[in-house]
Amino acid sequence: MENKTKFLVYCIELYKTAYKISGKETMRIFTEKRIMEYIEECYGALHTTGPQYIIEDISSLIDER
Numbered sequence: 001m002e003n004k005t006k007f008l009v010y011c012i013e014l015y016k017t018a019y020k021i022s023g024k025e026t027m028r029i030f031t032e033k034r035i036m037e038y039i040e041e042c043y044g045a046l047h048t049t050g051p052q053y054i055i056e057d058i059s060s061l062i063d064e065r
Contacts, residue, residue: 003043003047004039004040004043007039007043007046007047008036008039011035011039011046011054011058012026012027012030014051014054014055015029015030015055015058015059018055029062033061033065034065035058035061035062038058038061039058
């Protein structure tokens with residue numbers, strides 16, 4: 001598995017755990033709001049941040065979209 005894919009899985013797990021929702025619900029949100037594309041595009045910056053920042057960043061993007 002390449003690094004971007006591992007990081008995407010990590011972000012999905014972070015979000016799912018933070019909001020206490022199922023993996024299926026997380027994937028629905030991420031697909032609908034195009035979060036996976038965002039994570040891939042911003043991998044260079046995102047993977048250097050901490051888990052709290054990642055959750056907040058993704059949550060903000062979901063709210064905007």
